[in-house]
Amino acid sequence: xxxxxxxxxxxxxxxxxxxxxxxxxxxxxxxxxxxxxxxxxxxxxxxxxxxxxxxxxxxxxxxxxxxxxxxxxxxxxxxxxxxxxxxxxxxxxxxxxxxxxxxxxxxxxxxxxxxxxxxxxxx
Numbered sequence: 646x647x648x649x650x651x652x653x654x655x656x657x658x659x660x661x662x663x664x665x666x667x668x669x670x671x672x673x674x675x676x677x678x679x680x681x682x683x684x685x686x687x688x689x690x691x692x693x694x695x696x697x698x699x700x701x702x703x704x705x706x707x708x709x710x711x712x713x714x715x716x717x718x719x720x721x722x723x724x725x726x727x728x729x730x731x732x733x734x735x736x737x738x739x740x741x742x743x744x745x746x747x748x749x750x751x752x753x754x755x756x757x758x759x760x761x762x763x764x765x766x767x768x
Contacts, residue, residue, distance in 0.1 A: 652718035656728045659750050659757050660713060668710045672702035679759045680751055686763040688744075698762075708737035713746065724752040725760075732764070742766075 659678055666674030676699035685691060685698045692698065717729040730746040749761035 649718055652720055652726045652728075653715050655726045655757055656715055656718065656748070656750060659759060660728075660730075660748070663759070664711050664713065667702065667705075670702075670705070670707050670709070672699040675699065675702045679762070680753060683759055684761045684763075688764060688766070706736060706738070710735050716745075726750045726757075 663675055663678045666672070666678065676695040679685065679695055679698050682694055683698065684693055685701065687701050689701070692701065711732055711734050713730045713732045715728055715730050719727040721727060726749075728746075728748045728750065730748070732744050732746045733741050734744065735741045744764045745767055747761070747763045747765075748759050750757050751760040
């Protein structure tokens with residue numbers, strides 16, 4: 646299991662649950678998609694671990710939703726999948742914010758979880 650299709654299926658499994666939590670404003674559900682020691686870099690200073698992820702998404706406005714598209718995948722090891730994505734965060738009261746997103750997904754005892762997450766705002 647090392648093809649682009651397999652890598653995308655793994656990413657979608659995790660990212661669809663992440664998206665569902667973001668769209669429904671359930672920060673604990675979002676944080677559950679990350680490893681206990683995940684490095685998380687949103688548009689503010691980074692945090693490490695699920696509490697920081699939950700706090701970040703709890704601070705986001707109600708009505709925020711995300712749509713993502715996988716651009717590239719790599720498989721640096723059997724238990725890791727690297728994804729590079731386009732992500733559009735939409736809001737009820739302001740324009741959509743388009744970002745690029747890099748994630749490293751790890752196979753854990755809980756299943757596949759995000760171990761590293763970093764967004765970039767490209768000009």
